[in-house]
Amino acid sequence: MSLSGKAAIAGIGATEFSKDSGRSELRLAAEAVLAALGDAGLRPSDVDGLVSFTMDGNSEIAVARELGIGELTFFSRIHYGGGAAAATVQQAALAVAAGVADVVVAYRAFNERSGHRFGQVSAAAAQQVNSSGVDNSFHYPMGLATPAATVALSARRYMHEYGATSADFGRVAVVDRAHAATNPNAWFHGKPITLEDHQASRWVAEPLHLLDCCQESDGGVALVITSVERARTLPRPPVVIAAAAQGSGTDQYVMTSYYRDDLAALPEMGVVGRQLWAQSGIGPSDVDVAVLYDHFTPYVLMQLEELGFCGRGEAKDFIAGDTLELGGALPLNPHGGQLGEAYIHGMNGIAEGVRQIRGTAVNQVADVKHVLVTAGTGVPTSGLVLARSS
Numbered sequence: 001m002s003l004s005g006k007a008a009i010a011g012i013g014a015t016e017f018s019k020d021s022g023r024s025e026l027r028l029a030a031e032a033v034l035a036a037l038g039d040a041g042l043r044p045s046d047v048d049g050l051v052s053f054t055m056d057g058n059s060e061i062a063v064a065r066e067l068g069i070g071e072l073t074f075f076s077r078i079h080y081g082g083g084a085a086a087a088t089v090q091q092a093a094l095a096v097a098a099g100v101a102d103v104v105v106a107y108r109a110f111n112e113r114s115g116h117r118f119g120q121v122s123a124a125a126a127q128q129v130n131s132s133g134v135d136n137s138f139h140y141p142m143g144l145a146t147p148a149a150t151v152a153l154s155a156r157r158y159m160h161e162y163g164a165t166s167a168d169f170g171r172v173a174v175v176d177r178a179h180a181a182t183n184p185n186a187w188f189h190g191k192p193i194t195l196e197d198h199q200a201s202r203w204v205a206e207p208l209h210l211l212d213c214c215q216e217s218d219g220g221v222a223l224v225i226t227s228v229e230r231a232r233t234l235p236r237p238p239v240v241i242a243a244a245a246q247g248s249g250t251d252q253y254v255m256t257s258y259y260r261d262d263l264a265a266l267p268e269m270g271v272v273g274r275q276l277w278a279q280s281g282i283g284p285s286d287v288d289v290a291v292l293y294d295h296f297t298p299y300v301l302m303q304l305e306e307l308g309f310c311g312r313g314e315a316k317d318f319i320a321g322d323t324l325e326l327g328g329a330l331p332l333n334p335h336g337g338q339l340g341e342a343y344i345h346g347m348n349g350i351a352e353g354v355r356q357i358r359g360t361a362v363n364q365v366a367d368v369k370h371v372l373v374t375a376g377t378g379v380p381t382s383g384l385v386l387a388r389s390s
Contacts, residue, residue, distance in 0.1 A: 011040025017342030049104030082376025085346030109220030162313030180336025247271030
């Protein structure tokens with residue numbers, strides 16, 4: 001049996017994206033879920049399943065109470081931060097395909113700028129009484145205590161092995177910000193950057209400039225998943241889940257897999273990619289839009305290689321010219337990504353994939369049949385292939 005084609009995304013919803021929402025994370029979650037249900041033409045009483053991240057502060061039962069959802073027959077949470085994004089849809093699709101739930105909503109909401117900021121040092125991360133605390137205790141005392149610092153090591157090794165430069169990383173940021181500049185929902189709407197701007201931005205952790213690092217955002221996003229058959233009876237065109245996968249590489253840590261022989265790679269994304277192509281029956285050349293998790297620009301280049309768009313070390317050449325622009329061979333993050341639109345742990349990227357398949361995106365790519373969406377890298381991760389309904 002295959003999961004491919006068994007479920008679809010029938011609705012998407014989001015709050016505004018800001019730096020200070022002025023309201024609780026629970027309210028953000030409720031607003032996003034309600035918006036997604038409205039988009040799908042469904043009511044809270046139709047929902048019988050909820051999925052989120054282990055990092056989300058809003059329990060399923062609290063969201064259900066706030067919205068009057070009622071009984072739940074399925075609820076699930078995915079670990080590993082942003083790596084959970086596409087996996088929430090996978091879990092929802094599995095539940096629908098297995099018949100244990102009919103309408104499942106995946107959600108993520110936080111005040112990640114005005115509240116707990118992921119980009120800053122967290123002493124608590126190394127003090128957890130669990131295996132993650134033990135892992136973090138290896139590197140926190142050495143000063144490697146922020147996501148940017150951990151990614152900087154892999155990025156430096158990648159540059160050393162393959163000749164990539166900071167300017168190569170900057171090309172990703174420039175493309176994302178160009179797309180955000182024409183997206184009214186993006187935080188950086190109307191604010192494109194040049195490669196010179198990127199190079200002049202301050203260091204965060206060499207070789208990462210400020211403009212290599214994604215935003216810290218407040219907001220929420222929700223997605224409604226149901227069977228393809230039911231989705232066809234609803235107002236919006238079904239966006240079929242053609243493939244959904246999770247992956248963890250050998251000797252995996254969270255952002256700090258320094259104990260592998262190859263530091264300049266993301267094998268967990270390779271695990272995901274192989275499953276996505278096998279399930280969907282397509283390959284990299286069939287992808288019309290790539291929504292790649294862009295928390296740090298070097299990891300976008302590494303993802304392109306792991307997913308088979310180019311060979312190892314060749315991403316710097318693959319992205320040269322207009323490849324990633326809206327009219328290029330592989331349009332990247334037409335919404336602006338997490339660098340340009342907002343950082344909602346990748347869930348806003350899934351929503352953009354849905355819009356591209358529907359043909360309703362602000363920066364719409366012509367004749368989109370397949371969209372690839374990836375989740376956070378440097379951690380156990382996940383991905384999706386979304387497709388037009390036949």
